[in-house]
Amino acid sequence: MTRSADSSFQMVSALLKPRSVAVLGASDRTGVGQRVVANLLTLGYPGDLYLINRNRSVVAGLPAHSSLADLPAVPELVVAAVNREATVREMAEASRLGARAAVVLAAGFAEAGERGRELDAELRAATREMALLGPNCLGFVNLVDNVAAYSGPLMEPPERGTVALVSQSGALACVFTGAAAERGLRFSHVITAGNQVGLDTVDYLRYLGRHPDVTVIACYLEGFTDGRALAAAMREAVEAGKSVIVLKAGRSRAGGAAARTHTGALAGSAAIQFSIWRQNGVLVATDPEEFLALIELCSRIRAVKGSRVGILTISGGERLLIADAAEETGIRLARFDGATADGLAASLPAYASIANPLDTTGAGVVDGNATAHRQAASLVSQDPNVDIVVACQDAKNGWIQADRSSRLFRDCVEAAADAAVAAAKPLVVISPTAGDIDAGAREYLRRREVPVLMGLRPGLGALAQVIRAGAGALADEPGPAEDPGSALASGTARDGAAHPGAAHPGIALSGLDSLARLGDHGVPVCPTRLVSTEAEAVIASEELGYPVAMKIDGPGIQHRSELGGVRTGLSSAAAVQAAWAELAEVAATMRPGRLPEVLVQPMVSGGVELFVGGLRDEQFGPVVLFGTGGLLLEFVQDTVSALAPLDDAAALRLITASRAHRLLGGFRGGPAADVSLVAAAVAAISRVAAMPDVVAIDVNPLIALPDRVAVVDAKIVKAGEGGLGPGGAPPQNP
Numbered sequence: 179m180t181r182s183a184d185s186s187f188q189m190v191s192a193l194l195k196p197r198s199v200a201v202l203g204a205s206d207r208t209g210v211g212q213r214v215v216a217n218l219l220t221l222g223y224p225g226d227l228y229l230i231n232r233n234r235s236v237v238a239g240l241p242a243h244s245s246l247a248d249l250p251a252v253p254e255l256v257v258a259a260v261n262r263e264a265t266v267r268e269m270a271e272a273s274r275l276g277a278r279a280a281v282v283l284a285a286g287f288a289e290a291g292e293r294g295r296e297l298d299a300e301l302r303a304a305t306r307e308m309a310l311l312g313p314n315c316l317g318f319v320n321l322v323d324n325v326a327a328y329s330g331p332l333m334e335p336p337e338r339g340t341v342a343l344v345s346q347s348g349a350l351a352c353v354f355t356g357a358a359a360e361r362g363l364r365f366s367h368v369i370t371a372g373n374q375v376g377l378d379t380v381d382y383l384r385y386l387g388r389h390p391d392v393t394v395i396a397c398y399l400e401g402f403t404d405g406r407a408l409a410a411a412m413r414e415a416v417e418a419g420k421s422v423i424v425l426k427a428g429r430s431r432a433g434g435a436a437a438r439t440h441t442g443a444l445a446g447s448a449a450i451q452f453s454i455w456r457q458n459g460v461l462v463a464t465d466p467e468e469f470l471a472l473i474e475l476c477s478r479i480r481a482v483k484g485s486r487v488g489i490l491t492i493s494g495g496e497r498l499l500i501a502d503a504a505e506e507t508g509i510r511l512a513r514f515d516g517a518t519a520d521g522l523a524a525s526l527p528a529y530a531s532i533a534n535p536l537d538t539t540g541a542g543v544v545d546g547n548a549t550a551h552r553q554a555a556s557l558v559s560q561d562p563n564v565d566i567v568v569a570c571q572d573a574k575n576g577w578i579q580a581d582r583s584s585r586l587f588r589d590c591v592e593a594a595a596d597a598a599v600a601a602a603k604p605l606v607v608i609s610p611t612a613g614d615i616d617a618g619a620r621e622y623l624r625r626r627e628v629p630v631l632m633g634l635r636p637g638l639g640a641l642a643q644v645i646r647a648g649a650g651a652l653a654d655e656p657g658p659a660e661d662p663g664s665a666l667a668s669g670t671a672r673d674g675a676a677h678p679g680a681a682h683p684g685i686a687l688s689g690l691d692s693l694a695r696l697g698d699h700g701v702p703v704c705p706t707r708l709v710s711t712e713a714e715a716v717i718a719s720e721e722l723g724y725p726v727a728m729k730i731d732g733p734g735i736q737h738r739s740e741l742g743g744v745r746t747g748l749s750s751a752a753a754v755q756a757a758w759a760e761l762a763e764v765a766a767t768m769r770p771g772r773l774p775e776v777l778v779q780p781m782v783s784g785g786v787e788l789f790v791g792g793l794r795d796e797q798f799g800p801v802v803l804f805g806t807g808g809l810l811l812e813f814v815q816d817t818v819s820a821l822a823p824l825d826d827a828a829a830l831r832l833i834t835a836s837r838a839h840r841l842l843g844g845f846r847g848g849p850a851a852d853v854s855l856v857a858a859a860v861a862a863i864s865r866v867a868a869m870p871d872v873v874a875i876d877v878n879p880l881i882a883l884p885d886r887v888a889v890v891d892a893k894i895v896k897a898g899e900g901g902l903g904p905g906g907a908p909p910q911n912p
Contacts, residue, residue, distance in 0.1 A: 339364020792867025
């Protein structure tokens with residue numbers, strides 16, 4: 179259901195801030211109803227609390243009622259802690275009485291067979307006018323207003339914070355809140371969205387994005403339907419000053435019918451999601467530990483200025499692992515100032531290597547004398563080339579022996595913390611491995627609001643994202659590598675045939691027809707002639723001007739180069755004739771008994787080869803992709819995505835977000851391309867991609883030259899008889 183932002187805010191407010199709550203299925207027996215009541219009482223819910231139990235007059239020491247109709251007033255929120263059949267009946271009654279909101283905890287609806295789907299439809303009909311959370315969820319906790327319509331374990335301690343968690347999984351919400359409690363993180367809200375029959379993640383984002391007590395919104399997602407609305411809600415929250423963090427599980431088919439194009443293989447749905455979210459300022463985690471690391475960083479370091487990182491450790495082996503992880507995650511290691519290097523050489527043993535990451539060698543620390551390490555931490559923190567200090571030290575309680583708290587970790591991090599505070603630099607502590615850490619050190623760092631991240635790769639990866647966010651360059655963050663099955667999952671087989679998973683295979687136009695359609699809509703295509711005889715090939719070549727390129731053509735032909743169907747650099751009639759004989763033989767094997775179809779084009783020399791693709795994604799609708807092109811396209815798989823159509827300014831932002839942008843400035847002494855012309859071409863292609871009958875587009879290569887842009891090859895897939903591919907008609911760009 180599409181709602182306005184104001185409507186979303188009002189409905190979520192009705193859910194999360196009720197003045198009265200009724201609990202259906204309230205009980206003293208251990209179970210869902212008992213836990214909801216206990217949680218409400220533990221938080222000291224300030225409103226009117228009504229307990230409903232058909233068989234008991236007293237529950238948890240409070241009066242109990244036999245039904246909703248028996249209550250002295252209509253509750254604003256009804257929590258259904260009963261089975262699915264009873265839930266539907268009670269929700270219909272709650273709606274009839276005028277309750278504004280409901281939490282449905284029961285499972286067994288759309289996810290559970292034919293009867294479940296029937297009940298799902300009945301529930302939707304019964305709660306059409308209500309703000310509904312669930313079903314198949316644990317409910318919510320609102321620590322700002324002391325409301326806990328929640329059947330899971332409360333956070334320990336249940337202290338109010340500034341992090342809001344929205345999770346489609348109730349069990350994972352418990353995992354995250356439990357792990358966060360160990361790290362001293364505190365929540366404002368925990369919302370387990372469940373099946374999202376009524377309210378969904380978009381609604382919660384809109385509400386939390388406006389909430390004055392929320393600084394971080396962390397979302398665990400499993401699925402969504404309207405990718406454009408979700409991206410817009412994320413962007414609105416980011417623009418309101420919130421840090422938005424997403425952990426997404428599961429990959430769906432990308433583009434469905436998108437198919438018989440490079441685009442389908444390159445743009446797995448996860449890759450599209452991550453690219454679009456990052457361009458809207460969202461931080462994207464790839465596993466739970468990175469998710470928690472991002473939450474901790476954003477909770478404790480609200481602003482990161484600069485990107486140069488200085489890293490301290492006491493282990494030479496650890497230093498090597500840190501250097502590898504820093505390079506892999508894109509951490510920019512600071513180059514120590516000369517005075518810093520001299521000071522470090524004087525402070526550390528002669529065998530110390532003065533480099534970043536810095537191994538202080540553990541001189542004295544293990545014996546309880548951290549003087550040298552403290553001096554090194556001070557020098558690194560004071561270095562004018564260092565913007566952020568990282569202390570990497572194993573933090574485990576396994577270091578504690580004979581009931582004596584080890585000083586090793588505390589000495590190391592306290593030295594770094596004191597030095598960073600004195601230098602007014604942010605400090606991040608990373609333990610290379612995950613697990614429980616020295617409690618005293620944890621409390622020391624919590625008081626100072628220093629983030630402690632578990633795991634070297636997740637910790638540095640999270641820090642790299644936060645740094646890029648501060649620099650406004652998140653979109654340059656590489657996305658996750660697609661697994662080997664991604665081409666099949668996207669509805670595209672490697673040989674170009676539509677995979678059975680594609681809902682509508684579509685109709686692939688010939689190269690000539692694809693170029694013509696693009697040209698008709700303002701795309702700068704290279705002059706192209708279609709020939710069917712050797713004589714026509716020679717005439718076309720002479721009219722276009724040597725040298726020329728020739729390539730076989732026809733509807734549905736893919737991977738011409740691999741088939742031996744391309745000849746380039748033909749500079750004479752004799753060369754064209756020889757090429758014709760070879761191409762005619764290739765064409766005969768592909769389409770026996772038919773005249774060859776061959777395209778002739780003037781050669782375009784030099785320039786940067788780029789890729790522009792378009793597809794109709796099942797969650798985002800029309801999407802455009804941009805990246806490096808040419809023969810290595812599918813091996814490099816370096817693309818960024820945006821919602822189509824784009825105007826020239828949006829196309830320029832997409833180009834700037836890509837790694838290919840670096841090539842356009844004059845790579846290795848070559849001439850720079852006119853990026854504004856590239857942006858105009860990308861925008862024009864995106865407009866074709868957004869047309870109602872277009873399922874997918876490949877433009878490879880689009881050649882960017884200093885004074886012009888030329889498209890020399892393209893493939894368009896139109897919707898087949900089954901209609902449009904997933905995504906339907908293109909919605910307006912939000």
